[in-house]
Structure formats: structure tokens, C-alpha cells
Amino acid sequence: MKVRLTVVLTLIVAxxxxxxxxxxxxxxxxxxxVVEQRFNALVLDxxxxxxxxxxxxxxxxxxxxxxxxxxxxxTVDQLRAMxxxxxxxxxFFVLSNRNELRYPVSLELVREYASLRxxxxxxxxxxxxxxxxxxxxxxxxxxxxxxxAEETAFLERTHAIWAGKRIPTNDSGESRHxxxxxxxxxxxxxxxxxxxxxxxxxxDWRGAVVGAELNPVRLAADIIGALPDSxxxxxxxxxxxxxxxxxxxxxxxxxGALEPTQxxxxxxxxxxxxxxxxxxxxxxxxxxxxxxxxxxxxxxNIVSGIVVLGLALMALAVYYHRESSREMREAAQRVSFVNQxxxxxxxxxxxxxxxxxxxxxELDGNDEKARRHVGVIVSESQRLSRLxxxxxxxxxxxxxxxKLHRAPGSxxxxxxxxxxxxxxxxxxxxxxxxxDADAAQVALFDQDSLEQILGxxxxxxxxxxASGDRVEIHSRQGDGMVSITVADNGPxxxxxxRNRVFMPFxxxxxxxxxGVTGAGIGLAIARDLARLHGGDLTLEPAEKGACFxxxxxxxxxxxxxxxx
Amino acid sequence: xxxxxxxxxxxxxxxxxxxxxxxxxxxxxxxxxxxxxxxFGRARPDFVCLDIMxxxxxxxxxxxxIRHADAGVPVIFISAKSEEIDRVVxxxxxxxxxIQKPFGVREVIARIRAVTRRCMAAPRTDGKGExxxxxxxxxxxxxxxxxxARRGGATIDLxxxxxxxxxxxxxxxxxxxxxxxxxxxxxNMDYMPNSRTLDQHIAQLRKRVERDPKNPAIIRTVHGAGYxxxx
Numbered sequence: 001m002k003v004r005l006t007v008v009l010t011l012i013v014a015x016x017x018x019x020x021x022x023x024x025x026x027x028x029x030x031x032x033x034v035v036e037q038r039f040n041a042l043v044l045d046x047x048x049x050x051x052x053x054x055x056x057x058x059x060x061x062x063x064x065x066x067x068x069x070x071x072x073x074x075t076v077d078q079l080r081a082m083x084x085x086x087x088x089x090x091x092f093f094v095l096s097n098r099n100e101l102r103y104p105v106s107l108e109l110v111r112e113y114a115s116l117r118x119x120x121x122x123x124x125x126x127x128x129x130x131x132x133x134x135x136x137x138x139x140x141x142x143x144x145x146x147x148x149a150e151e152t153a154f155l156e157r158t159h160a161i162w163a164g165k166r167i168p169t170n171d172s173g174e175s176r177h178x179x180x181x182x183x184x185x186x187x188x189x190x191x192x193x194x195x196x197x198x199x200x201x202x203x204d205w206r207g208a209v210v211g212a213e214l215n216p217v218r219l220a221a222d223i224i225g226a227l228p229d230s231x232x233x234x235x236x237x238x239x240x241x242x243x244x245x246x247x248x249x250x251x252x253x254x255x256g257a258l259e260p261t262q263x264x265x266x267x268x269x270x271x272x273x274x275x276x277x278x279x280x281x282x283x284x285x286x287x288x289x290x291x292x293x294x295x296x297x298x299x300x301n302i303v304s305g306i307v308v309l310g311l312a313l314m315a316l317a318v319y320y321h322r323e324s325s326r327e328m329r330e331a332a333q334r335v336s337f338v339n340q341x342x343x344x345x346x347x348x349x350x351x352x353x354x355x356x357x358x359x360x361x362e363l364d365g366n367d368e369k370a371r372r373h374v375g376v377i378v379s380e381s382q383r384l385s386r387l388x389x390x391x392x393x394x395x396x397x398x399x400x401x402x403k404l405h406r407a408p409g410s411x412x413x414x415x416x417x418x419x420x421x422x423x424x425x426x427x428x429x430x431x432x433x434x435x436d437a438d439a440a441q442v443a444l445f446d447q448d449s450l451e452q453i454l455g456x457x458x459x460x461x462x463x464x465x466a467s468g469d470r471v472e473i474h475s476r477q478g479d480g481m482v483s484i485t486v487a488d489n490g491p492x493x494x495x496x497x498r499n500r501v502f503m504p505f506x507x508x509x510x511x512x513x514x515g516v517t518g519a520g521i522g523l524a525i526a527r528d529l530a531r532l533h534g535g536d537l538t539l540e541p542a543e544k545g546a547c548f549x550x551x552x553x554x555x556x557x558x559x560x561x562x563x564x
Numbered sequence: 565x566x567x568x569x570x571x572x573x574x575x576x577x578x579x580x581x582x583x584x585x586x587x588x589x590x591x592x593x594x595x596x597x598x599x600x601x602x603x604f605g606r607a608r609p610d611f612v613c614l615d616i617m618x619x620x621x622x623x624x625x626x627x628x629x630i631r632h633a634d635a636g637v638p639v640i641f642i643s644a645k646s647e648e649i650d651r652v653v654x655x656x657x658x659x660x661x662x663i664q665k666p667f668g669v670r671e672v673i674a675r676i677r678a679v680t681r682r683c684m685a686a687p688r689t690d691g692k693g694e695x696x697x698x699x700x701x702x703x704x705x706x707x708x709x710x711x712x713a714r715r716g717g718a719t720i721d722l723x724x725x726x727x728x729x730x731x732x733x734x735x736x737x738x739x740x741x742x743x744x745x746x747x748x749x750x751x752n753m754d755y756m757p758n759s760r761t762l763d764q765h766i767a768q769l770r771k772r773v774e775r776d777p778k779n780p781a782i783i784r785t786v787h788g789a790g791y792x793x794x795x
Contacts, residue, residue, distance in 0.1 A: 346665040354666075
């Protein structure tokens with residue numbers, strides 16, 4: 001019993017915890033996924049913001065270049081001076097409407113011009129403001145001034161561009177558009193030397209394509225200057241680090257509190273928009289940022305909740321177990337006490353009953369008054385014996401030790417014996433007894449138990465059916481079963497009480513029972529005993545009064561008492 | 565027949581002795597198991613009634629030792645203990661019956677009669693030689709070993725004292741048996757303080773054995789002398 005109780009209590013505690021743990025794990029896993037998704041979205045939003053900042057910077061550069069005087073109208077010296085004075089532009093260039101580089105003049109043209117001149121005086125350079133015409137082309141080519149070192153370097157860096165005619169001159173070009181102006185414009189990015197170089201070009205109102213090569217060092221410096229020193233906007237990302245990576249994979253700039261190790265991959269990476277699409281932004285986070293920042297909190301809360309609940313359930317189970325054990329102990333003590341007292345009562349009761357019966361046998365037949373008095377003592381001692389028997393039987397039932405002692409006997413004999421005890425008391429209340437006997441064959445059953453069943457039924461008739469004038473008892477025997485009906489002529493039992501009357505300690509509360517003594521266990525005991533006999537005790541429908549039917553399994557015994 | 569009664573409660577012990585004496589038994593009484601054991605050796609009873617819960621020595625132990633001394637003597641336990649285990653232990657120790665308190669006088673008498681019948685049916689070893697053979701008194705067949713009489717198909721239960729009375733009248737067929745002789749042979753007493761005891765007993769016996777108790781044919785009254793069976 002103790003082991004079973006322990007197992008049950010363990011299950012009561014463990015099952016909810018396992019269920020909660022499983023649910024909690026699922027919730028935590030889902031929560032972690034959601035948090036990670038939110039975190040990644042947050043990181044990407046942040047990286048996009050940074051990208052947008054860089055794009056804003058480039059847009060500003062575009063506006064700055066657009067605000068310059070028309071490059072196609074400038075002289076070479078003016079262009080050189082503009083480039084020299086500009087911090088952001090390394091070199092300007094001008095293409096003719098025939099897609100020929102007019103400034104700076106290409107190296108091939110310089111070489112060709114040098115061979116043609118062959119010692120002649122240089123031709124003064126015409127103004128670039130004059131729109132070129134086909135018949136003037138030759139003369140203009142010959143008017144090229146000598147290249148500076150910067151222009152030579154520019155031509156070397158951009159040789160592949162002019163050789164492949166990559167700068168578009170019409171709308172079908174490959175440039176990228178930013179629709180801030182109706183003019184045709186675009187960025188051109190190429191790799192040279194240490195990395196990415198950028199040219200911004202546009203077509204001016206003269207129809208010439210002009211452009212400027214940005215100073216990469218200044219570009220990087222300006223971009224870095226536009227980036228934040230830290231990440232105060234987002235407390236969530238404050239522990240991480242954002243890095244700007246160039247086309248060669250080198251870190252140009254990074255900010256944030258985290259010092260990422262080399263082998264830890266970034267949690268998010270975003271390429272910059274054109275023309276810096278060869279660069280990208282990376283976000284490095286602290287280990288398990290989702291778990292520690294948000295998901296970790298959920299898991300901790302769930303685990304903490306389960307632990308607290310587990311402890312509470314455990315405490316409840318222990319409390320329940322202790323209370324239950326205490327109640328069981330007290331109940332056992334009560335049962336033991338009742339048992340002990342009942343046994344103690346038996347000794348004086350034996351004396352009372354025995355001496356009363358002896359006195360009854362010795363009384364003169366003429367002394368009716370004394371005989372009546374002694375009869376009351378005998379009757380009451382018998383009633384007390386039945387009550388003690390009921391208490392002890394109920395006690396045995398509670399302790400699950402109620403057992404039968406089957407022995408050969410006559411059911412009718414037992415009924416007659418019980419009737420013999422009850423007839424004087426019933427007669428005193430004006431109740432006549434009628435017994436229709438038909439169970440005379442010797443059968444195997446527990447005579448004491450049957451006496452107790454019948455005693456309780458007839459005791460109820462005596463107590464509750466005194467208004468009736470008779471009680472009828474019928475016995476039937478067959479197929480190993482014996483059926484006994486006890487029908488009185490009293491007020492009967494209300495239909496709604498028909499099942500409750502068999503409940504222990506239940507007593508119908510009405511004028512019939514009020515003031516009548518009793519513990520309310522007689523019918524419960526009688527039914528238990530009948531069922532222990534393999535039968536039952538039922539309340540049968542009756543036109544008047546109450547009719548109880550007892551059925552017990554009592555197989556007919558052979559001559560030696562064996563079952564036949 | 566002699567009965568040993570061991571019971572620690574004085575009222576029950578004395579009352580039980582009185583009941584059994586009224587049935588025609590001789591009784592010896594003990595207040596505990598040890599006294600019962602001592603008395604058993606001295607008085608040599610025909611059967612024993614033992615309470616279980618007794619001081620000094622309980623009924624189980626007393627039964628075990630009595631069984632060791634005499635395996636054949638019938639033993640009846642009389643106890644307030646009513647659990648199955650109590651019965652089982654008692655019967656395992658060799659008890660012949662188990663009477664639960666509180667008991668009715670008729671129940672005790674019936675059970676002791678049953679034990680007495682078994683005693684009489686068994687071969688006697690005490691050499692007392694009392695005659696337990698059946699005899700007829702008119703149409704009444706008396707069966708002393710069964711403590712019964714039979715008339716036609718009907719059976720009449722009789723006490724040991726009833727049997728002794730009928731045996732005495734049968735042995736002295738046609739003679740008047742005086743009251744003192746009844747006291748001497750049936751009550752084992754020379755003097756009966758209440759002389760109505762015999763008359764009351766005879767009246768009760770007539771109700772059972774006579775066809776017409778008001779006009780007796782077996783136990784006739786001889787006024788001023790005693791009783792007689794004329795045969």
C-alpha cells in the first residue's frame with residue numbers, strides 16, 4: 001500500500017512536470033526561433049540603415065558633382081585646376097560625342113601627335129568649349145597638350161575602360177540610374193591597384209559625356225566619417241559589432257563593444273547597394289545572442305516556473321501524504337477503539353443476557369409482570385448484541401477483513417430462529433409475523449451473517465414500520481440460490497431515497513425516523529454480507545410498505561455437508 | 565458428566581456453571597488458564613469450556629497443554645474475540661467448537677449438548693461404565709448417547725438431566741422413586757434447597773416427552789411419595 005501510494009504521488013508530481021517541461025521546451029524552442037528571426041530582422045534593419053547612410057553620402061557626392069561648371073566647356077588647365085583643388089575628385093574626364101576621350105588625351109594620341117610633330121612647335125590647345133565637328137577633329141587631335149603625371153596615371157588606370165568603350169553614350173548603356181535628374185548619368189566601378197575605384201559620369205547639356213574619378217582614400221574616409229562611433233540606438237545590438245568590409249575582405253571600419261574572434265562567422269551580412277556592391281556590412285554578435293538576450297530569458301522563466309511548480313506539487317504531495325497518513329492512523333485508531341470497546345461490552349452483555357434468560361426460565365408462569373420485565377431485559381440485550389455485531393462487522397468491512405464461514409444449515413431454520421427473537425418485540429407493537437417457508441434443504445451458507453441480515457431487516461420493521469400490522473417473510477430455494485423477501489405494511493421508503501438507504505450512516509430524515517435511534521449502518525452491512533454471499537440485497541417495488549429482497553448463494557449440501 | 569469451566573469474569577463463570585448444572589452436568593470452575601490446567605489434572609473433567617482472554621495463562625496456552633495431557637477431551641472456546649483468526653487459531657489448537665460472546669443460554673446448551681453427544685458416541689476411557697444404551701418407555705424410544713428421544717418420526721431433544729431422570733424411572737419400572745433419590749442420582753445432591761426444582765423440571769420434561777402432559781403416561785406423580793413409570 002505504501003509503495004503504491006508512493007508511486008501514485010510520484011506520478012501526480014512527475015506527470016504534470018513532464019507535460020509542462022515538454023510544453024515549455026516547445027514554447028522555448030518556438031520562442032527562440034521567433035526571437036532569432038526578430039533579432040536577425042533587427043540586425044538587417046540596422047545594417048540597411050548603415051547602407052542607406054552610405055548611399056546618402058554618395059548621393060551628396062552626385063549633387064556636388066552636378067553643381068560643378070560644365071566640364072565640357074572647361075579648358076585643360078581649368079580641368080586640371082579643378083581636380084587639383086577638389087579633395088573628393090582625383091581626376092575629371094571628358095568624352096566627345098563620338099565617344100572619344102578628349103580629356104585627358106589618350107596616350108596613343110599623344111604618341112601619334114609626337115611622331116607627327118617631329119620637332120614642330122606645338123599647336124595651341126583649342127578650347128573644349130567649342131563643340132567638335134567632323135572636319136575639325138583632326139586639327140583638335142593635334143592640339144593636345146602634354147599629359148601631367150596624374151593624367152598619365154589616370155589613363156593607365158582607366159585604359160581598359162576606354163579600350164572597351166565601356167562608358168555608355170546612350171540610354172542603352174549598362175549604367176545604374178538614380179532618378180534625381182533628367183540627365184543621363186551613372187556610376188562606373190572597376191578594380192585597379194589596391195581595390196575599388198569609382199567614376200561618376202553624366203551627359204551635360206552640350207551632349208558630351210563628362211565624369212569624375214573619386215578619390216578612393218577620401219571616399220573611404222568620408223564614409224567612415226559618416227558611420228556611427230557606437231550603436232546607442234539599439235540596446236539589443238550594443239553588445240555586437242558591425243564591420244564594413246571592402247572588396248578584398250579587409251575590414252575598413254568597425255564599431256561596437258564586441259571583440260569577435262576570427263573563427264566566429266557573422267550572424268548577418270549585407271552587401272552595400274551600388275556602386276559599392278563589392279563592399280558589405282557584417283554583424284558579429286555575442287555567443288548565442290538570441291538565447292541570452294531574449295530566448296534565454298524565456299527558457300529561464302519556463303525552467304524556473306517548472307521547478308517552482310515541481311516544488312509546490314512535491315510539497316503538496318508530501319502534505320497530502322502526511323495528512324492522509326495521519327487520517328488513516330486516526331481512522332485506524334478509531335476503528336481499533338470501537339473494536340476494543342465493542343469487545344469489552346461483550347462481557348457484561350453476556351452476563352446480562354445469560355442471567356436474564358436464566359431468570360426467565362425460573363419464573364413462575366403466573367408472574368406475568370416479572371416475566372414481562374425479564375423479557376424486556378432479554379430483548380434489549382439481544383438488540384444490544386445485534387448493534388455490537390453490526391459495529392464489529394462494519395469495522396471488519398472497513399479493514400477488509402469481513403469473511404464468511406459457510407457451514408451446512410437450514411435457511412428456514414435460521415429465519416425461524418431470528419423470528420423467534422423478534423416476535424415478542426414485534427407483537428408488542430402489534431405487528432404479526434407470517435412466514436412462508438420454502439428453503440428447508442440443508443445448504444452451505446454463513447448462518448451468523450444471515451442472522452445479521454435478517455436481524456437488521458426485522459429490526460428496521462420494528463423501528464420504522466410499527467404503523468403496519470404485519471410483516472411477511474417468504475423464502476425460496478433453487479439453483480444454488482436462496483431468496484428471502486421481508487415485506488412490511490409500514491409507510492415504505494420514498495422513491496428518491498431508495499438507493500441512499502444502503503449508504504453507510506445515511507438516515508432518511510422525516511417524521512418516520514426522527515427520534516428513532518440508529519447509526520444508519522444496518523442496511524449497508526446487510527447488503528455487504530449479501531454480496532459477500534454472492535448475492536445482493538435490494539429494495540423491491542411494493543404497493544404498500546417496504547419490501548426487501550435478500551438473495552444469497554447457498555448451494556444445497558450433501559449428507560456430509562459437502563456441496564452437491 | 566463433569567465440565568471444567570475456565571473464565572476470568574465471575575458472573576459469567578458462575579452463571580455458566582449454573583446453566584450447565586441445570587442441564588445435569590457437574591461443574592468445576594477456574595479463574596485463569598493455570599488454575600484450569602491444575603484442575604484438569606485433579607478433577608478429570610469430561611469436557612472443557614475455556615475463555616481465551618484470561619490472566620496468568622490464556623485459553624490458547626491452556627488448551628495446548630490440556631491437549632498435550634489428553635488428546636481426546638473435548639474443548640469449547642468461549643470468547644468475545646470473534647475475528648476469523650481467533651477461530652482459526654482455536655480450532656487449530658484442537659478445539660471442538662467456538663462460542664462467541666454475548667451468547668444466549670439456549671445456544672450454549674445446544675452446543676454443549678452437541679459436544680456431549682460426541683463424548684457419548686466415543687469409546688469411554690474413564691471406566692465409569694455408565695449405561696448409555698437406548699431403551700423404550702412405551703412408544704418413546706430414549707437414546708441417551710444422542711441426548712434425544714424419538715416417537716414415531718419426531719425427535720425430541722433432551723438434556724443430560726432429562727436422560728438421567730428417564731433412566732432412573734426406567735430402571736425402577738413400576739416402583740415409586742422418591743424425591744431424595746432423584747436429588748441423589750440426577751442432581752448428585754443429598755439435599756435440594758428448593759424442593760420445587762424437581763417438580764418444575766418434571767413439568768418441563770413432561771411437556772416434551774408426554775403425548776398429553778396434563779395426563780402423563782410416562783412420569784406419573786405419586787402424591788406424597790415421588791414419581792413412577794408403570795411401564
